[in-house]
Amino acid sequence: MSIKEVPSPIDLRNPEDAVQWAKEVNLKRPWRAQFFDYYAELIQQHQMIDILDIGAGPGDLAKHLLARCPDIRYHAFDFSEAMHKLSRSKLPAHELDRADYIVGDFKQLDWADTLQQYDLVIIHQALHELRNKAYAQDFHSTVKNKLLKAGAIYLVCDHLFADGAMTNHELYMSKQEHLDNLQQAGFEIAIPMEIRGLCLFQCH
Numbered sequence: 001m002s003i004k005e006v007p008s009p010i011d012l013r014n015p016e017d018a019v020q021w022a023k024e025v026n027l028k029r030p031w032r033a034q035f036f037d038y039y040a041e042l043i044q045q046h047q048m049i050d051i052l053d054i055g056a057g058p059g060d061l062a063k064h065l066l067a068r069c070p071d072i073r074y075h076a077f078d079f080s081e082a083m084h085k086l087s088r089s090k091l092p093a094h095e096l097d098r099a100d101y102i103v104g105d106f107k108q109l110d111w112a113d114t115l116q117q118y119d120l121v122i123i124h125q126a127l128h129e130l131r132n133k134a135y136a137q138d139f140h141s142t143v144k145n146k147l148l149k150a151g152a153i154y155l156v157c158d159h160l161f162a163d164g165a166m167t168n169h170e171l172y173m174s175k176q177e178h179l180d181n182l183q184q185a186g187f188e189i190a191i192p193m194e195i196r197g198l199c200l201f202q203c204h
């Protein structure tokens with residue numbers, strides 16, 4: 001069965017589109033910072049060091065974590081040099097020293113092969129960038145099999161397909177679809193937060 005890619009209305013590799021997205025996102029969904037607070041607390045609680053942020057974007061999460069968690073090494077993975085540039089521009093030198101920026105495309109089969117293993121892997125508001133929910137289970141399996149240290153945690157936060165939330169059902173999943181995919185990839189899952197259609201799945 002061939003999978004239909006849902007075209008994106010913007011090209012996040014284009015510097016102008018990246019700047020535009022970065023300008024709007026925190027105005028549209030200011031509550032996303034509450035998820036970032038949760039991640040920072042989890043990191044401190046478990047004394048995590050190596051953090052991988054997949055589809056890392058313009059640096060809101062980078063800034064949030066590096067400022068609050070002095071012991072982490074933050075690894076940003078994104079296919080957009082423009083996003084990495086925005087992210088770097090938000091960090092002072094002492095935070096940049098603890099950050100590294102990897103350019104890669106998670107739609108390529110071998111996307112994870114050059115990465116290491118991490119204490120925490122986060123994908124925040126970027127899973128739907130697979131451009132079809134049919135790719136999600138393989139993506140989660142790759143994270144489970146290649147990117148997690150023993151005892152590591154995997155955080156998936158994305159918009160739900162639900163009443164009052166997202167309406168494109170090829171791109172976005174219901175809560176149950178997320179749970180099914182993650183379970184089939186071999187994870188045990190909790191849902192510690194859900195705010196206005198943005199839902200966090202905490203997996204190990």
Ligand SMILES: C[S@@+](CC[C@H](N)C(=O)[O-])C[C@H]1O[C@@H](n2cnc3c(N)ncnc32)[C@H](O)[C@@H]1O
Pocket residue numbers: 012013025054055056057058059060061077078079080083104105106107123124125126129130
């Ligand atoms: C909607 S933004 C979310 C950014 C960030 N996680 C945040 O919440 O601020 C999605 C990010 O995923 C990146 N992205 C999209 N498709 C990608 C792909 N195939 N491989 C790697 N990164 C991708 C985009 O460049 C963008 O930075």
